[in-house]
Structure formats: C-alpha cells, structure tokens
Amino acid sequence: MEAGHADDSMVLNALLGDSPQGMFVFDAERRVVRCTPSGRGVRGLRTENVVGRGLDEFAPDFDRRELIALFDEVSARGVAVRGRLIRGRAPSEPGVTLALEVSLFPLRHPGRAGHGGQAGAPGLVAVVEDVTERHAASERLAVLGEVHRSVGSTLDEEATAHELVEALVPRFADAASVDLVDDGAPDRNRPVGPLSSETPLRRAAFKPPSADARVRDPGDSAPFPFPTPHTQVLNDTHPRLVSVGVDEPWIATDPQGFAPLLEAGVHSMIVAPLIAREATLGLLTVYRNRPDAFGADDLEVARQAALTAAAHLDNARSYRCEHTIASTLQRRLQPGTVPRMSAAETAHVYLPESAGGDWFDVIPLSGARVGLVVGEVIGHGIEAAATMGQLRTALRALALQDLETEELLTHLDEVAAQLEHSAPDPGGSVATCAIAVYDPVSQLCTAVRAGHVAPVVLGPDGSVRPLDVPEGPALGAGGRRAYTPVTDRLPEGSLLALYTNGLVATHSDPVLARRHLERVLAPTDRPLRQLCDAAVYHMAPTGEDDAVLLLARVGALSPDQVAEWTLPSESSVVATARRLVEQQLGAWGLEEISYTTELIVSELVTNAIRYGKGPILLRLIHDDHRLLSEVTDRSSASPHLRQARESDEGGRGLFIVMKFSERWGVRHSRHDKTIWSEQKLGAEQPAADLFPDLT
Template identity: 50%
Template sequence: MDGDDARRRDSAILDALFTQAPHGLFLCDDELRVIRFNRAAPGVRGIPPGEVLGKTVAELTEGFSGDPVVALAEGVLRTGTVVHDRLITGRPLSDPERDMTVSLSLFRLEGPDGEVLGLAVIADDVTEREAALGRLDLLHQARQSIGTSLDAYRTAEELVEVLLPRLADAAAVDLLDDALRGRPLRPGPVPADTPLRRVAFRSVLGRERGPRKGELNTFGAHTPYSQVLNDLTPRLVTDVDANDAWLDADPERGEPIVSAGVHSLMVVPLTLRETVLGVAALYRFERPELFDDADLALSTELVAKTALHLDNACSFARERTVATTLQQGLMPGRPPELTAVDTAYTYLPESAGGDWYDVIPLSGARAALVVGDVAGHGIEAAATMGQLRTALRTLALQDLEPGELLDRLDETAAFLSRTRSPVGHGDDAPPDHLATCVCVVYDPVSRVCATARAGHPLPLVLGPDGSALEFDVPDGPPLGAGGTGYASATVTLPESTLLALYTNGLVSTPGQDAGKARARLHQILAQPEASLGRLCDSAVYELLPRRPQDDAVLLLARTRALRADRVTSWTLPRDGSVVATARRLIEHQLQAWDMPDAVFTTELIVSELVTNAIRYGQGPIELRVILDRTLICEVSDASSTSPHMRHATATDEGGRGLFIVMQLSDRWGTRTTGDGKTIWSEQAIQHGAAR
C-alpha cells in the first residue's frame, strides 16, 4: 500500500469514527477551540456546525456547573494527565430549557515528535444514569430513615422528609382515621367521604397549607384524591390549571394549589394487600420540571415501603396502646451519661416481647450493662420483663459481682416461673425457662470488666482497632430453668474497647445461620471511627429482615479510662490519729482540684468513714477519692462485716457516724471486695465540673 492509499484509509477511518461513534467526540486545537465534532456529541445536536466550530471550551460549557472544565482542559494540555468521567450539569446550547448531566473524559493529542497538537474530549449524556442513581440513593435514604418507630405520625413525617426537596416541593400524608385507631379495615375501594386525618405535611416554603396536622378531613368528590381511593391507582397530573373543575370540588386543597402555583402533582395510595391506609400527595411549584412517569414510579415505591411500616403501626394500635404504656413505664429512658462508658442502643419491640436492656451507674464510677430476653410475647412478657429488670437493678445497686447477682436474680425468676399465668401463650407450650440475661460491670479506674451470663449470647468485645478480643464467659443456665449457679469472668480492657450486648432477635432470623450473623455483626461493628449510633443503625439495616418476627436489642458501650489525676488513694494505719491526717489529705486534694467549697463537708464524711473503719474494721485502711461527675470518697478495710446504720437517741453518745454520712451524701453504700469491704459516699458537684 503506497502513501496515498494509507492516507486515504486513515482519512476514511477517521471519518467513520466521527460519523459512527456512539459517544460524543470533540477535537480542539492547542487554544481549546473546537476544530471537529460528531453528531453524537451531547449539547450541540441540531445546531449547525458553523455555530460550533471555532468556539472555545469555555463558550460551549458556559451554562454548566460542576468541575471547572476550562481549568481541567488547560491542565490536560499542560501535563498530559488523562481525565476520566468528570461530571458537569447545566443547560446545553441545543436545549436551554432542560437540565443535562454530561460525563467528560479528556486526553492530550501529540505528534510523532511529542508536539502538543490539541485536546480530545469524549462526552456522554448521562442524565438518565445520574437520575437513576439519584433514585437509588433516595430509596437507600428511605430505607435508613423511614420506619424507625411504630408511631404512624412519625413514620409519615419520615416519608415527607425523604421526599423533600429532592423529589417534591411539598408533600402531604393523610391516613384513614380508622387505621390510626387500630380498627379493622376492609380491602378494596374507599368512599370519598371517608374521614382521614392529616398526619404529615412539609413544604419548601415552610408554610402549612390545607388541613392542619392531626385534623380530620375528607376528600371532595371527583378529584384525583377520591379517584385514587376508588381504584387504588396512582395519579399523575401535569399542567395543572386554575380553571380545572376538580379544584373547585375540593376547595380546602384546591385554593392552596392555585395560590402556590402548583404545575404538577402526584397522588399515591398508601395500600397494603389492597387495603387502603391513606393517601400521599406530592406537589411541584418551585422547580420548573413537571413530574414524569419515572417520578411516579419512584414515589409509588417509596410510598409502598412506607405503607409496610404504617401497617405495623396501625394494625397493632390497640396492643401498642397498652403494651407501649407498660413498656415505657418499665424500660429505662435515655441511658445516663457516664464517665466509664459511652453508650448507644437499638431497641425494636417488633413482637411485643420481653427484650430489655439497662445501663446502671454503680459506686466507684463503675457502670453495669445489662441485656435480657424474657421468653414469650405479649403483655405478660412485658410485665415479667419489668419485674426482672427492677429486681436486677436493685441487686446491682447492692454492688454484687455479676455471678452473685445472677444467682439472686435466678431465685426471683424461679418464683415468677411458678406463679406465672399461662395467658398470652395461646396454644403454645409454656417455655422451659423464664429469661436469658447477660450482665457486665466495668470499672474505669482499673479498666477491669467482669461478666456473667445466664443462657444469653456471648457479648462481642472489639479492641480499639476493631479486632476481636478473646473473652470467654462461662454460660450458665437460663433464669428460672434451675441450675448450678453462675460464674463471673474478668478481663482488663484497653481504653476504647467496644462491648456489644444483644438479644437473639438481632442474629437469629428464620433461614439465617446465627453464627454467620454474629460474624457479620462483628464486621459491622469493626469501625473504630464510626459513632455508636451509626453502628447501631448499620447493624439493624444489615441484620434484621424486612419484617422482623422477634424483638431485638443491641446495646453498645465504648469504654473509657478515668484520668490518673482524677483518682487519688492513700493507705493509712488503723490508728485514731490518722483521722486528722485523712482530713488534711482530703483538704489538699480538693484544693488541687479547685473545690474549696466541698472541703468542709468532705472532711466530715471522711472523718466518720475512717473512724468507723478504725473502730469496727480490720487491717490497714485505704482511703480513695475520685473526681467523676460526682465527688466519690471510699474507705476500705479487711473486714467483710457490713456496717449497719443506727438511729441513735438523744441521750446516746455515739452511733451517729453513718447517719451523718447519709445526711451529707447524695448516695452512700457499701460493697464487698475480695479482701474486705468498701464504704463509699457520693456528693454532687455544685458548681459544675472541677478543673
């Protein structure tokens, strides 16, 4: 092949490339002016070539936002770096009324000797792709945000929060009043005059229009709303006109539609198994784009997902009214803020069972973490849960170690099992045990963690880097099943260790291997930088099925260590003269902590505690003071005999020491240790945290 033939072939190939390539192609000279382009190029289709050739990159992308194209192009020319799939969004020359998203890839053109000839740009219209990704992201957001509770009002609010402003400029949700009250609903169409209650409304304008939240209302006859109730088919209404007849049929909604300038709307039924729960309406008036079929399909899917959660809320309204009242009275509120641990939890009462958790502040700045699961479901399970939780909290506040605590709790469970009514079990055989439970006690001073469990899943323990830490806790029998007792296991944990206590409902799903679910839970939690709340959410999203059949509890705690300058201890001989020494030590320490106002009271408390130890204790005395959220004073000795507070009469010369301690303390008590006992006192810090 001679040179002319080769040039003709190269020219033919180049022409074929520009006429047949499915991607947009632009060739620019070294001044970034277009010297050739093809018909597939987005943004210039239908424009005469003479109006494109010679234009600069800056002129062609003037209506677009995103990455600065000119700077990118100049950088490619200067460095030769290839740029892939950079997105810009705007209104092109060929269609200035429509937004377009374009993907750009740029590379430098060079001659045989390395001379820079210009720039090649591959451009693709990815508007539909990005819109599809946006829809998927919206669905993902809905999955994370909608259905966080069994409250119908909150669920509807979560729906409109997802819809605005990404899909609509305003959205409203109305539910059948019978559904909200838990009354049985019939499948099929619903008359237009059926009472509904406004449960959610949101607008980008911030003003509430139409029926107020919680207000009863009905739809006018022969409107898109009534038609949706009649045939359960979503409606897409475009080019809304103020003269449309249906607007006059429902003036309560028609007037706000006209005054806001709504140009398109969608009405979607909230249905489940052909039973109507309510209606969701979406409006556009700020953005110029009309709703289209893709928007209708997306909103229908979002509303369908919401209907599942609303069905749970409405179907169990009666049971929830009773069970929720009972559970709220028995379950703890927000976990207390503690120095020992940072906590977060997820509690999903999907089946009105008896799962529970607790975070209990203990003496010495320690904390107890508890998760339990009562066998069975219904009101009785919730009531039993309350009894066990109250008994456990009472025992924990006696400063029992976890194994002994479960021994005592098992006695209570055995009594409850003997007296438990079979009501609520239906035809099911009564369970062979009352509950399972795991109890963890963590000390931020020594970083020692003590744990015991009664037939409950082993807690997950993750180190600061997310790796699993070995912590083998002997498994005792479930509570109420009868057994040989419970043993505690102890381990010293590094600071920022993550403890995960959970119930079987989180990892035991029909058709799913519990071991694999536990391994997956470890993977989810192995994110040291993530917040505890986010980890709880991630575990729920990943592990729970779409329609859980059992309650689930996940309690997370990240351990902390109390700073060394917040703990001071002294060992004193059992001699009456050390009382004055103890007072001086306390005074100096409180002055160092800038707490002069607490000196007098604390000296008096310490004097009485040390005197008590000298008089009734054994061995040397240890005095310890801890500055936590409260001021803690502890006196330990080798005697295991617990003190008893006397009520001295007016003529008694002694016996008032512990009474004085009780009067001056916000809390006080005693706990046994491996080599004796400790009497402690806590005082609230009156003027905020000390320096």
C-alpha cells in the first residue's frame, strides 16, 4: 500500500466501527455478514446473534413482507433505493418502536457492471438511520395541523367535540373523549378558574379503538369519581400524563366504571383541560393501548389540541347563547294572538332557525280591512332581531295612520335609513318587506313590495291568479325610492300567501320554488293550519335561515252588512243622516246603540259639511262584533281633536266621537278623505252618563 493512501478494508472498518448509522452487509442469501455494533437497535445485542442470521431472525417485529419487497426491488433492478421509512420494535429494546430510514445498495464483483440479477449483485449493504425522534416530532406537528384544519368548522358544540376526537384518533391516540361541563350555569356567566370535583360533565364525543375503552356512554352527565386524574385536572387546570393499570390507586375509586380501560389494554392516558378565557369548559382525555406509551412531548400536543378546541367550543357556546337571546327576543317581538276578522282567516308558520330578522304581522285596519305583512331583516343575531322589532313597530304605527300602501313603504324606508345610519357598519340595505291590504267590502287587494318576493295568490279553485307586483328597492339603501302598488279584485275564498326566502332556500331556482309552493297550496279549501304544515313538509326549509309563511283566506261582507248613502253638503242633511242611521240600526237589531251612533254620525257629517267639499258619502258597516261609521268628503284637510273650554259653545264634536268610539281616525286617498269611527258591540255606555247636558 502506498503511503498516504488507505485501502478499502480500512475505510470499511472505520464505517462499520464508528458510524452512528446502522450498517448491515448481507450476502446473496440475505444473511448478515457484518454489521455496525453501535447502531441503535443493535446496541446490546451480541454479534453472534446478528451475524449469520436473516433480518427476520434478529428483528422479528419488523414487517417481513415490506423488507422482502425492498430486497427484491434492489436485487431485481440492481440499483439502490434510498430513504424508505419502515417502523418496528427495536431488537435490543422491545418496548421501543423505531422509525427507521433505510437505504439499500447492491454489491457487485470488481469488474462486473451488470444490472439486475444475482450474477451482478451477490449481496446488499443496508444503511439504517434512526429517525424515530424526528418522525415523532413530525407526527406531533401533523396532529396539531390536523386539529387546526378540521376542528371548528361549525358553531355547534357537539360537532366541534366530534371533530376533535376524529383529528386525534387513530393518528395520535387509540381512543379519545370530550366531556363538557354540564352544571347549568349560564354561558355568559361561566366562572373562571378551577372547578369543584363535584361538577357534572356530559360525554359529548368519544371515538373508540377496536376494543371499547368507554368509561361512560355519550350523553351521560355526572361528576367523575373522586379522586381521579379527571377531578385533579378540574381542581388545578394542569394537564396530566397518567399510567393506567390495576395497581394505580385512582382506579380503586370506581373499579367497575374504569374496568373497560383495563379490559381494552389501555396503559397510558392524558387528561387535559378545555380552557377558554380562563373558564374551564370540560376535559379532553386521550388513551393508548398501542405499544408506545404517551410521553412528555405528547402531553404538550394534547394540551395544545385542547386549547385550540376550547377556543372553538367557546365560540360555539357564545353563539348558542346569543342565538338563544336573539331567538327569544325575536319571538317576543312577533305578534301574539292574531285577531279574528271577517276580512280574512289567517294562519302562519314561523321558524326562527338562525335567529335572524324575519317577521310577519296581521293588522286590523279601518273599514273592516286587514293588512298582511311579511318582512326580512338583513343579517342575524341580536342586532337583526332588535332592528326587526323597530321596523315592525314603526310599520304598525304607520299602518294605523291609514296611509296608502306606497306611502306606508316610503315612510318605512325613511325609518330603515335612519336605522342604517346609526348601525355600526352602515352602507347597505336594512330589510325587505311585502304588504297586502284586503278590503272585504270591495274585495279589492292592494299589494306592494320592497325588495321582497311577491305574494302568491290562488283562486278558490286553486288556480294561480297573476298579481304582478313591481319590485321596489329594499328598505334603507338610500337614494330615490319608488314603490308601485298593484290592485286586483279577489273572489271570496281566494288564498293569499306571503313568505320569506328561507321557506324556499332549498330550491336553487326561485321561479321553480314559487311554482312548487303554488302546487302545495293549491287545495285552498283545506284548513289553513294543514296548508302551513304541508308547505313546511314539502318545501323542507334548510334550518340555516329563518322562514315565515303567512296565509290568508279572504272573505267578503254581504250586501246586507253594508249601508251607503250619498248626501248633499247642506246643514239640513244632519237630521237626515241621524234618521237613516236610526232606521238602519233598527233593521240590524242594534237599537241599543242607536243614540250614541246618531251622535257620532251627526258630528262626522257636521264636520264634513263645515270643512269639506262636494257631496258626502255616509257608510255603515255591521261587522259581527263591531259597527263602523264612515263619512267621506272631497277635502284633504284632516280634523284635529281639541279640548273645549267651559265657555265655548262648540268644539266638542270630535271629543264626542272619541268618547263613544273604540277607535277613530282619518283615512286619505288621492281624491278624498274619510273620517271613521269604530264601536264595539256589547259595550254601550249611555250618553247621559258622559254628557248630561246633551239630554
């Protein structure tokens, strides 16, 4: 050998003697002829137990089929394979599972350059690098990555708990459970810090291994036995790495309850608190019955996973709390008992699934008319419910002013614009709305809408009646507003349906959705409650949005319930009007209210003669439980109530009307105005008791 040069044997001896990597030289029979004595997994093994043996003889816990496939690949192709990852139990450390990165190189005789076959590759060299720690660290990061990716996709506690155990099993643990505090405390007032060992916890999620390790069934709610790792974690909020075995003292607190752990072969578990904003929401417990027990690094993984999940659970609880408050507020702001009216029979279905701002209303109007309203506030939550309440109150107040439908929506748009300007994030529409007003005397229905779906109108036979209502702008968006009403005469027994988008959200095409709803409602003679239920069954709202359906089967007043007279605008007709009222009330059998009604009508007629124009229309409507008196003239000036002083000779007219009326008011149209009075039948108050000087 020349000076300064090392022969191959020296290099080989250095590699085999000092390399930190495991090196194995195999002959053609795939038996070890030389090996590195310092390689992990070989340390502690005597050389004679390795040399001369096949790999499956001294390392039987590695997958033999996987190894043979690698050897065959190198032998057949005559080229090296590098960096293949295999896992198995260490020969010299049976309690340790190794992750090894294996590279195989073919051996060739000097001077032979053949590829493939045993002739060119009489043996193999295997270089094995222990990557157990690196692989474990990578796996732990991958587990946390999976937790971050998959947990918290919904705002549902149960779903979040299930996502957490799915992310941990089987990659990190053989079983996992989530138990949530179930003490009945309000979520917004959840106490911070540790909890008592007597705090009940509800099993929210569990993912078992092949052998069931359940300590309690899903849905069970009870405190954990004391003292156990679970109660200790509740007590100080520190996660714990726990050995599981029959000799562990905490097992004795409930031998029967913890028996499934022992039966499943669980030997190691971690209990970690679910903490968010310093409040303890529950416990995460992970179990292992695989050969490798949990270690300190795994404890940190469980702690991080628990913190991530707790943040999402806290969001879910906050959402649930806000949803409950918003739903309660929304329900309280909806109409209570819908009044019974001769104008229309009504029924509704109201599904506040997302605590949004859908609403409806049925408003009795003057002249025996009825106002039907359905609206939808943009957004969800408490703010949407509060906005809905403000709009509904404003709309009802405006409707009771007897405004025409387009004027009503114009004023409501102004209210919505004010609400939008005061919102934390202004700049968009506030709500949509559809209004239909039906008059049972004329049988005319007037509809108008602001960015809302048009009402469905069906005839008594179920046929669709086209009511092409132009779509006005949504409420509160600003700019010039234009709302155009449409009026149609409806036969008695026709069906009106007003609804929100949530009812038809499962249909991608709104036109097809509308046709589907029309078919569902076509049997218009069925009870309205059954039609509401049928609409829910057939339309199948998603539950992701509120849904409202308001149905009204319209009626008509018979001719003998209405009396009308056209009178000249002369003072002498006041006595005529009183005489006509007396005769008509006698025909209706309402003599007991004849005197007070004559007083009301005489004051209304006198007011029309004094301040109005043109001929006067006097109309009486006998509507079951009430009597309506109306006087119409061609003046737009509205009368004003004022208190007469003792020295005044007049000024008591409208005061008298107010005293004898259940309600009274003024209704304007484009060409005239109507002053009306409503008396409740069966509640007569003698005029002499109120105004003795009149008698």
